[in-house]
Amino acid sequence: MYRTHTCGELRAANIGQSVVLCGWAQKVRKLGGMTFLDIRDRWGITQLVADEKSEQKVQSDVEKIGREFVIQCEGRVVERSNKNSKIPTGEVEVAIDRVVVLNSSEIPPFTIEDDTDGGDELRMKYRYLDIRRNPVKNALLLRHRVAQEVRKYLDKKSFIEVETPFLIKSTPEGARDFVVPSRMNQGEFYALPQSPQTFKQLLMVAGMDRYFQIVKCFRDEDLRADRQPEFTQIDCEMSFVERDDILLTFEGLMMHLFKEVKGIEFTKPFQRMSYSDAMTLYGSDKPDIRFGMEIRQIDSLAKGKGFPVFDSAEYVGGICVPGCASYSRKQIDELTLFVQKPQIGAKGLVYVKLEQDGTIKSSVDKFYSPEDLKAWASHMGASTGDLLLIMAGPQKRTLEGLGQLRLEMGNRLNLREANTYAPLWVVDFPLLEWDEESKRFFAMHHPFTSPILSDAHLFDSDAGAIRANAYDLVINGVEIGGGSIRIFDRTLQQKMFAALGFTQEEAEHQFGFLLNAFRYGAPPHGGIAFGFDRLCAVFGGSDSIRDYIAFPKNNSGRDVMINSPSDISQVQLNELGISLKDKK
RNA sequence: GGUUCGGUAGUUCAGUUGGUUAGAAUAUCGCCCUGUCACGGCGAGGGUCGCGGGUUCGAGUCCCGUCCGGACCGCCA
Numbered sequence: 001m002y003r004t005h006t007c008g009e010l011r012a013a014n015i016g017q018s019v020v021l022c023g024w025a026q027k028v029r030k031l032g033g034m035t036f037l038d039i040r041d042r043w044g045i046t047q048l049v050a051d052e053k054s055e056q057k058v059q060s061d062v063e064k065i066g067r068e069f070v071i072q073c074e075g076r077v078v079e080r081s082n083k084n085s086k087i088p089t090g091e092v093e094v095a096i097d098r099v100v101v102l103n104s105s106e107i108p109p110f111t112i113e114d115d116t117d118g119g120d121e122l123r124m125k126y127r128y129l130d131i132r133r134n135p136v137k138n139a140l141l142l143r144h145r146v147a148q149e150v151r152k153y154l155d156k157k158s159f160i161e162v163e164t165p166f167l168i169k170s171t172p173e174g175a176r177d178f179v180v181p182s183r184m185n186q187g188e189f190y191a192l193p194q195s196p197q198t199f200k201q202l203l204m205v206a207g208m209d210r211y212f213q214i215v216k217c218f219r220d221e222d223l224r225a226d227r228q229p230e231f232t233q234i235d236c237e238m239s240f241v242e243r244d245d246i247l248l249t250f251e252g253l254m255m256h257l258f259k260e261v262k263g264i265e266f267t268k269p270f271q272r273m274s275y276s277d278a279m280t281l282y283g284s285d286k287p288d289i290r291f292g293m294e295i296r297q298i299d300s301l302a303k304g305k306g307f308p309v310f311d312s313a314e315y316v317g318g319i320c321v322p323g324c325a326s327y328s329r330k331q332i333d334e335l336t337l338f339v340q341k342p343q344i345g346a347k348g349l350v351y352v353k354l355e356q357d358g359t360i361k362s363s364v365d366k367f368y369s370p371e372d373l374k375a376w377a378s379h380m381g382a383s384t385g386d387l388l389l390i391m392a393g394p395q396k397r398t399l400e401g402l403g404q405l406r407l408e409m410g411n412r413l414n415l416r417e418a419n420t421y422a423p424l425w426v427v428d429f430p431l432l433e434w435d436e437e438s439k440r441f442f443a444m445h446h447p448f449t450s451p452i453l454s455d456a457h458l459f460d461s462d463a464g465a466i467r468a469n470a471y472d473l474v475i476n477g478v479e480i481g482g483g484s485i486r487i488f489d490r491t492l493q494q495k496m497f498a499a500l501g502f503t504q505e506e507a508e509h510q511f512g513f514l515l516n517a518f519r520y521g522a523p524p525h526g527g528i529a530f531g532f533d534r535l536c537a538v539f540g541g542s543d544s545i546r547d548y549i550a551f552p553k554n555n556s557g558r559d560v561m562i563n564s565p566s567d568i569s570q571v572q573l574n575e576l577g578i579s580l581k582d583k584k
Numbered sequence: 585g586g587u588u589c590g591g592u593a594g595u596u597c598a599g600u601u602g603g604u605u606a607g608a609a610u611a612u613c614g615c616c617c618u619g620u621c622a623c624g625g626c627g628a629g630g631g632u633c634g635c636g637g638g639u640u641c642g643a644g645u646c647c648c649g650u651c652c653g654g655a656c657c658g659c660c661a
Contacts, residue, residue: 031624032617051618067611082619090621107612110595113622117595117610121653174661194661221660222585342587343657433661446661555654 008044237527283403288477483528
């Protein structure tokens with residue numbers, strides 16, 4: 001045994017014991033006659049001390065220890081004369097009897113401290129050092145805790161964990177596939193799964209009834225702070241269920257996680273909102289409902305008064321920002337620039353200030369009387385001291401722009417507190433999405449999503465209006481999970497494929513295995529998948545999922561620690577029957 | 585594919601209209617220091633200013649190109 005205790009364990013109750021600790025040297029503080037040495041491991045940090053009473057060898061050994069040396073120390077637990085209330089082991093220290101350097105260390109490229117001096121790139125390159133730091137270490141511990149609680153809850157609810165293959169078949173719908181060449185079948189390729197979607201449905205046909213898996217998924221698309229090429233889902237599917245059975249089961253999972261991991265109890269069921277309400281009120285299919293500031297349409301009040309911008313717009317609407325009537329010209333200009341960014345692309349921003357003295361000032365005073373503007377204010381629920389921000393233009397874009405402006409104002413007014421959690425089910429998504437470029441419908445969720453059956457008659461008349469029996473879980477404006485009731489009827493599935501522009505042959509070629517399975521008695525089923533990395537980040541109060549992944553990739557999909565992707569040898573290429581195009 | 589911000593000491597950054605020997609903090613090393621815990625004091629070493637080209641008497645600074653990194657748009661069923 002290298003050690004008797006961990007570095008986070010010793011308390012006043014241990015005083016007088018002889019102990020052996022192992023860990024990394026965090027910091028050596030020499031004070032002339034005495035030396036303090038902090039030793040650290042996953043569990044915590046303990047102060048070691050050598051002074052005049054220590055043997056000469058101990059004193060000189062301690063002085064040779066540098067940062068991040070791996071050391072073993074034998075000593076006696078003593079009470080500190082100066083206690084440190086900031087750390088759990090702060091009442092005691094270990095008087096060193098013997099210290100051994102198990103391994104020395106080069107000087108690390110950044111400091112191993114909570115507030116490190118290292119930038120992101122460097123930390124990624126030396127991720128194994130970064131993980132020694134508390135913030136990253138704690139993120140991984142949190143992730144472990146969440147995973148364990150997921151398994152505990154789902155196991156209790158009779159779900160079983162089944163592994164599905166990673167080397168599968170490329171499909172045309174959805175994200176770009178990562179592709180793996182086959183040596184034994186030259187010229188052919190596996191694809192890595194974007195999710196185990198079809199396999200979990202096959203498991204339902206196979207009678208497993210309730211399946212889950214905490215599983216890696218792969219999508220070859222450009223990255224963001226909350227998107228990695230490989231990420232983890234909590235993937236679930238249930239048989240003989242309707243939508244509400246699923247919502248309640250997984251609302252239960254979320255409540256369990258919030259309680260066990262965060263100590264937060266939800267007493268009421270999660271709010272539910274239709275996709276169309278989410279878009280009209282929040283300009284987003286993943287609204288942050290921690291704060292109000294809902295969008296209001298004012299077409300009927302704003303049009304026909306001679307202001308050409310509004311008169312010609314498909315949609316006029318705005319948000320009421322509480323208490324911001326005092327915003328300066330400069331602040332309003334900033335907001336105008338914000339909505340004019342190419343990412344939002346608005347033409348401009350109209351403001352109406354409801355001043356404290358009861359007067360109303362706006363950027364469109366020329367066109368609207370104070371009475372007109374008062375009508376806007378009362379329609380938008382504004383009161384004295386509030387600021388109305390109005391945008392106009394094409395309906396969808398303007399709503400989305402207002403949605404982004406709303407989030408920006410929420411940030412500016414600190415209305416998006418990290419420790420407040422507002423979960424929300426968004427339901428009744430459109431089944432199909434029209435793509436202008438290819439002039440065809442795409443499945444908004446995936447091709448196996450069931451329409452709401454009362455809408456199914458619209459397949460031939462107005463397919464774009466069909467609502468899907470699909471749902472997303474949104475927490476604090478982050479899409480945490482989504483799923484649907486699946487089609488289990490062959491005729492309906494064929495209508496769906498037809499709407500997506502698949503011929504019978506194409507459908508057979510791509511999804512024949514699933515359609516075949518459906519010939520042999522598919523139960524009604526549905527499921528959901530949660531973004532595990534995002535869920536952990538939300539629990540940790542962070543916008544970036546990277547700290548919750550032990551070894552993440554950077555913006556360009558590179559692992560800067562192992563330097564991948566990388567070349568492979570000509571021998572490997574030959575074996576695979578692959579020749580490379582010349583780079584230009 | 586696009587927009588935008590950045591790249592200067594091991595690290596995080598500053599560096600004025602283009603002008604002497606490129607600075608600070610921190611880390612590192614040395615000396616001093618008996619209760620530190622962001623220890624303190626004194627001192628030292630440490631630079632391909634991402635790379636290439638251009639403008640100029642003179643470029644860290646201006647221009648062009650390129651590489652790398654961050655955020656975002658497109659994309660992500």
